[in-house]
Amino acid sequence: MALWRLYYHLVWATKERQPLIDSKREARLYPYIVSKADSLNCIIHGINGTDNHIHVIASIPPKMAIAEFAKRIKGSSSHYLNQNFPNPTKFAWQEGYAVFSLGAKQLETAIAYVENQKIHHQQKTIISILERIEHDDHPPKSHRSSKQASQDD
Numbered sequence: 001m002a003l004w005r006l007y008y009h010l011v012w013a014t015k016e017r018q019p020l021i022d023s024k025r026e027a028r029l030y031p032y033i034v035s036k037a038d039s040l041n042c043i044i045h046g047i048n049g050t051d052n053h054i055h056v057i058a059s060i061p062p063k064m065a066i067a068e069f070a071k072r073i074k075g076s077s078s079h080y081l082n083q084n085f086p087n088p089t090k091f092a093w094q095e096g097y098a099v100f101s102l103g104a105k106q107l108e109t110a111i112a113y114v115e116n117q118k119i120h121h122q123q124k125t126i127i128s129i130l131e132r133i134e135h136d137d138h139p140p141k142s143h144r145s146s147k148q149a150s151q152d153d
Contacts, residue, residue: 007045007102008066009110010056012074015092019051025085029054032080033073042069046111055114057107070097 014020021029026049034044037058046057060069074093081091102110 002062004059004062005104006059006062007104007107007110008058008060009100009102009114010058010066010070010097011053011099012070012097013053013094014051015094017052017094018089020089020091021049021051021054025081025091028084029077029081033077036073036076037069040064040069040072045107046114048114048117050117055117057102057110057114066099070099 030047033047033054033056037044041061042064043059044056045059047054049055056073058069060066074097078091078093085091
C-alpha cells in the first residue's frame with residue numbers, strides 16, 4: 001500500500017448558477033457526497049457552499065484522476081437529488097470545476113474557509129479566485145512558452 005497525503009480544494013456550481021441548493025437539498029446533498037467519496041476511497045475534509053455552488057476539501061488517492069472524482073461525485077449527486085427531490089426545475093451541475101492543490105499546512109485554513117462559506121458570502125469576505133469556475137485548461141501565460149501562448153491567443 002502506498003503512502004499518500006494529497007489535499008484538494010474543489011469548487012463547482014449549479015447549472016447557470018441557479019439557486020438550486022435550498023436547505024432541504026443541502027441537508028441531504030452533503031452527507032450523500034461524503035458517503036459517495038468514501039465509496040471511492042476518497043476523504044472529504046470539509047464541504048459547504050451556497051444556494052448555487054459548493055466547495056469540497058478532499059483527499060483523492062493518486063490512482064484516481066481528479067477529473068474522474070469530480071465527474072463521479074457531480075453525476076451521482078445530481079441523479080440522487082433528482083430522484084429524491086422531484087422539482088419542476090431539474091437539478092444539474094454546471095460543466096467543469098475549479099481545483100486547487102493544498103499543502104498540509106494549508107488544510108486547516110481551507111477547511112475553515114469552506115465551513116464558513118455562507119458567512120463569507122454575506123459579509124463579502126470571499127477569496128475571489130476560489131469562487132471562480134471557468135473553463136481554463138491553460139496555465140498562466142507566464143508559464144507557457146511564447147510559441148504556445150501565440151498559438152492559443
